Amino acid sequence: xxxxxxxxSEMLKSAGFGSQVNSFSGGAGEDHFASFHRxxxxxxxxxxxxxxxxxxxxxxxxxxxxxx
Numbered sequence: 001x002x003x004x005x006x007x008x009s010e011m012l013k014s015a016g017f018g019s020q021v022n023s024f025s026g027g028a029g030e031d032h033f034a035s036f037h038r039x040x041x042x043x044x045x046x047x048x049x050x051x052x053x054x055x056x057x058x059x060x061x062x063x064x065x066x067x068x
Contacts (some may be wrong), residue, residue, distance in 0.1 A: 001046050004053045008042035009035075017041070 012018070018034035045051075 001054060003057065004050050005039070005042045005046045007053060008045055008051070009038045012038045012042060
């Protein structure tokens with residue numbers, strides 16, 4: 001669950017989620033709190049069912065372990 005949430009948070013960051021460009025935006029504090037917001041959104045997405053990535057990662061690791 002944490003792996004998928006971290007991945008989703010980074011994808012939201014890459015997509016520009018939480019970025020604001022206006023006369024009231026800017027600064028290191030805003031970037032820091034935007035990351036908290038992205039992390040919270042990503043955790044909620046995973047809790048709601050996510051993308052199923054954790055299951056796929058697990059299956060891939062088990063296949064690699066079994067040599068198939």
